[in-house]
Amino acid sequence: xxxxxxxxxxxxxxxxxxxxxxxxxxxxxxxxxxxxxxxxxxxxxxxxxxxxxxxxxxxxxxxxxxxxxxxxxxxxxxxxxxxxxxxxxxxxxxxxxxxxxxxxxxxxxxxxxxxxxxxxxxxxxxxxxxxxx
Amino acid sequence: xxxxxxxxxxxxxxxxxxxxxxxxxxxxxxxxxxxxxxxxxxxxxxxxxxxxxxxxxxxxxxxxxxxxxxxxxxxxxxxxxxxxxxxxxxxxxxxxxxxxxxxxxxxxxxxxxxxxxxxxxxxxxxxxxxxxxxxxxxxxxxxxxxxxxxxxxxxxxxxxxxxxxxxxxxxxxxxxxxxxxxxxxxxxxxxxxxxxxxxxx
Numbered sequence: 001x002x003x004x005x006x007x008x009x010x011x012x013x014x015x016x017x018x019x020x021x022x023x024x025x026x027x028x029x030x031x032x033x034x035x036x037x038x039x040x041x042x043x044x045x046x047x048x049x050x051x052x053x054x055x056x057x058x059x060x061x062x063x064x065x066x067x068x069x070x071x072x073x074x075x076x077x078x079x080x081x082x083x084x085x086x087x088x089x090x091x092x093x094x095x096x097x098x099x100x101x102x103x104x105x106x107x108x109x110x111x112x113x114x115x116x117x118x119x120x121x122x123x124x125x126x127x128x129x130x131x132x133x
Numbered sequence: 134x135x136x137x138x139x140x141x142x143x144x145x146x147x148x149x150x151x152x153x154x155x156x157x158x159x160x161x162x163x164x165x166x167x168x169x170x171x172x173x174x175x176x177x178x179x180x181x182x183x184x185x186x187x188x189x190x191x192x193x194x195x196x197x198x199x200x201x202x203x204x205x206x207x208x209x210x211x212x213x214x215x216x217x218x219x220x221x222x223x224x225x226x227x228x229x230x231x232x233x234x235x236x237x238x239x240x241x242x243x244x245x246x247x248x249x250x251x252x253x254x255x256x257x258x259x260x261x262x263x264x265x266x267x268x269x270x271x272x273x274x275x276x277x278x279x280x281x282x283x284x285x286x287x288x289x290x291x292x293x294x295x296x297x298x299x300x301x302x303x304x305x306x307x308x309x310x311x312x313x314x315x316x317x318x319x320x321x322x323x324x325x326x327x328x329x330x331x332x333x334x
Binding site: 049052063065067070073074075077079080087088089090091092093094095096097098099100101102103105114116117118129132133 | 179199200202203204205234236237238239240241242243245246247250251252253254255256257258259265307326327328329331333334
């Protein structure tokens with residue numbers, strides 16, 4: 001009986017492990033000594049040429065960073081950007097920088113990051129800061 | 134008669150020896166040259182040893198420049214290790230990696246990246262305002278960087294103190310670039326990177 005329970009539990013855990021894929025979390029924002037930062041992509045799986053991952057938060061942002069593994073000799077293109085009601089206010093794409101760090105526009109904006117390569121990325125983290133972090 | 138034959142043999146042997154020496158020397162010379170300019174040569178990797186401006190005392194920056202931080206654990210500069218590349222760009226070694234910061238951002242270049250780092254930036258609206266720009270670190274062996282555009286045109290520039298910048302036409306967006314290539318002194322392509330050409334929304 002005990003063996004059956006153990007086997008059932010093991011199979012259940014294995015199914016959960018297979019079924020649960022890493023997913024994008026909503027922005028996790030925090031204050032630190034008067035500074036503000038939001039991690040808006042946390043160890044997520046970004047598909048090739050997928051959509052922009054938006055931070056969804058407006059602030060006087062200074063830096064926007066994306067980290068991802070780079071596994072291909074020709075590089076894995078990633079992009080970080082800022083925009084506001086006037087449109088684009090800062091865009092940066094790189095094939096080999098890790099992290100890619102985009103400088104903010106010295107004004108209110110929101111930001112996002114994106115996989116613009118032809119390969120899927122995992123894991124990817126994107127974070128935005130209202131200071132020169 | 135036998136003396137003459139012996140002398141002739143000795144001369145022939147000497148000539149053969151000299152020819153072998155010449156061929157061997159040429160092999161070493163050209164072999165080394167090929168290695169230094171080939172795609173996979175260690176001198177082509179973006180590492181601190183291959184970026185002369187990072188090793189020039191005259192280009193060193195005292196202390197830690199305020200913008201040179203925040204790259205992540207183990208990637209920030211030690212005091213006095215930051216140097217200025219061309220156009221005032223701040224760069225520093227982080228182990229075998231090269232990190233840098235310029236006015237629109239920065240990063241740490243992934244190990245095993247060959248010849249040039251390729252970054253495309255646009256400070257304002259696509260196809261309007263200030264033109265988009267291609268820029269990055271270039272190793273010592275790179276004497277020219279070219280960018281091919283969708284319209285068939287090619288732009289080129291020579292790196293200055295291991296840094297290059299190519300301003301795109303005002304009408305061009307980042308995805309109008311199709312390839313960015315690094316060339317050596319012979320005009321041979323060291324590496325050519327395909328760039329994303331799908332328009333961004």
